[in-house]
Each structure stands twice: as structure tokens, then as C-alpha cells.
Amino acid sequence: MVTDPKLDLVLERIVDVSPELVWMAWTRPEHLKKWFTPAPWTTVDCEIDLKPGGMFRTVMRSPEGQEFPNLGCYLEVVPNRKLVWTGALEPGYRPARPNPNVPFYFTAFILMEPHGKGTRYQAIVLHADEEGRKKHDAMGFHTGWGKALDQLVEHMKTARG
């Protein structure tokens, strides 16, 4: 996949859980809630309708107890290989309502392929413009998504189904 360094953010890593376990972590709410937000933030709710046009909804809670809902729409679902969703559309592909609490929209590609017994993992995040990418970068994209991925690996090593 070709990326644009001015508009996109990319996290790439080799992790030592299989693509099947990474997929499960991303697509089952009971797993996703365990790792999706870097501690001490938590993910207190998650709804997944795993098909193009289906809902991807999460609620994150800050250490102070404030809740932040996120609503998105899946675009591509290729089991154990590729998951794509966007916040620019609501479920059913409806354009998202303008929301002053959302500083920018992004579309995320989560790509995974076998690498030995583990996974070559890529998270590629597309923004509308350079401003969006810079904001997301300044919010700590690499640290945040990296720490969440550590949590994913840790959780899936002990989780079974």
C-alpha cells in the first residue's frame, strides 16, 4: 500500500502473536476492551458489526472518568489480513455529522500478515489534510497506538477465544 508521509501516519511492527489472534483482538468487543486504550485510559464499551457498512463504536474513559464516544463505519473486512474503517462515515455509510469535538477524521487500515510464528503488523492512518495528520501526531499517535499494541499482544497471549 502506497502512503503519503504528509497525510498519513504509519505504525509497523513485528509482533509475536499470530494474525488470527491479532484479528480476534480487533474484532471481538470482549477482547478489544482489554487493550484498545493505553492505560490508565480504559475502553468501557464497544460495539462491532463486522461487515462493510457496519458499526464500529467505542467509548473511552479518561483517568478522571470523562467518557469519549467514537462512532465509525467499517469499509473492508478481510479476516486475518485487513480491516478498514473510518470516522468520516457513520454506520450504513452515512456521512458523519459535523462535530466540534472531533478535531479531524481519519481512516485506518489495520494490515496483518504471517511472519514466522508471529505477525507483520501495520496500522496506516489516512487524514484529509496535513493539519489533521499533524494534530494526530502531536496527540501522540505513535506512543499511543504503540502502547495499545503492546497491550494487545500481552492480552492475546493469555486469552483463548
Place this chain on the structure above:
Amino acid sequence: MVTDPKLDLVLERIVDVSPELVWMAWTRPEHLKKWFTPAPWTTVDCEIDLKPGGMFRTVMRSPEGQEFPNLGCYLEVVPNRKLVWTGALEPGYRPARPNPNVPFYFTAFILMEPHGKGTRYQAIVLHADEEGRKKHDAMGFHTGWGKALDQLVEHMKTARG
């Protein structure tokens, strides 16, 4: 498909060309340019990459010669049955750049099914909010999309492949 009368606009008609010809009219630039804009407006350019994530780009020209480019992204492509695209995403699923010339985004579903020798045709257009639907309605959605459909039928009755 369930629609929301506060947020969606719907044009439904029985037309006397087959679903295959309606599909061809929507998916091949050389045909689309013949009918897509109600005369005396014209469609002077069209680019189609017919797959989810692919480009749907048109340029409309007003009778005064002013050109209006439109860029969108296909979401679902089911030959002879269903075509879905949105202007809220650019090709490759990138969120659309904020553009003051775009008063609202919409996602369009073009649905067709056999009806005798013709087609039951539905155009269902989803907006983010009531304001978007109202603006689109006031711009003459039903007249405009209806007249374009008349042109589509007329053109495809004489076109062959």
C-alpha cells in the same frame, strides 16, 4: 433498505431499460457523460475506477461555462444490482478535505432490480443531518435526478455497449 425521511432523499421509478443497461450507464464514462447532468448542464469529464475504494470523478459544466469538479469514492459495487459511493471520502477511503464549495456531503445508493423487461430503479441519498437533506431538496434533487434518469433511459435505448 430502511430510509430516514428526515435525512434521506429517495427517487424510485420503474424504467423500461434492463438493469444491465442501467448499470452500464452508471459505470462507463462514455455513457455517463451523455446523461448525468440535466440539460443544458453537461458532464465534460468522468473517471471511474469501479471497485470499493476506487475513484468516481466527474466535472459538470454550467450553461455559462463554469466547471464544477466532484470527487468521490466507491463503497460497494455489485454488478447490475447495487452501486454505492460517497463524497465524504476521497479515492482510497481518505476523508475528504474540508471544502467551502461543498455545502454538504452525501452517500448515494443506486439500486436496480429486474421488473418485467425493465428495471425497478431506486436512488437513495443519505445526508449527515436534516440541514444537508433540506439543502439538497431545495436545490431540486427530485427534478434534477429525475430528469437525468429520463436522459439515461433515452440514451441507453439507442446505445449499444
